[in-house]
Amino acid sequence: MDFDHRLKRAIGRGLHAKNSREQEAQEKQLNEEELRILHSQARIELTEHIDVCLKKLVDHFPGFQYSSVIDSDGWGAKIRRDDLELDSGKRKQQYSQLQLLISSFNKAQVIELNIKGTARNKEVIHRRHFQQLQDLDTESFSELIDLWVLEYAEKYSAGT
DSSP: OOHHHHHHHHHHHHHHHHHHHHHHHHHHHHHHHHHHHHHHHHHHHHHHHHHHHHHHHHHHSTTOEEEEEEETTEEEEEEEEEEEEEETTEEEEEEEEEEEEEOOOOTTOEEEEEEEEEETTEEEEEEEEEEEGGGOOHHHHHHHHHHHHHHHHHHHHHTO
16 A cells, blocks of 8 residues: 555544544533433422422421422422420520422432431431432432431421
8 A cells, every 4th residue: 555545544534533523522412411301300300299298298297388499509398497495484496497409400410319307406317319310210219208208207296
């Protein structure tokens, strides 16, 4: 093979490699967009489940105030209450809150559930759970939400 022929083949391989990289970048972009859509759909579904669970909890514990949460940390809901307790003539304020959030889309391409719960001025639950978006199972997230809300209800009703 002469030099001109080998030069043309080298240039062709270089152009092919460049086109392959550009095509991979486009596919990655599409995959990221698909993951964003999947995250948004899952976040809406899980946020609705959080709403249902916390509203039912409020029905069983009058005095809690329900509110939706949509901020930079994520979407979800929280319930809270402030109680005033009189103990031997002393006033003592009791604060209780439960918040569940589904995180915003991130570069790690995971969906994350965060829970923080305080019962009568004591933190009783603080956890995080996440899954890769490509392995997402919203049913397991819903079951986990149920489990954590039930755990909080038990701890709150026990007076801890």
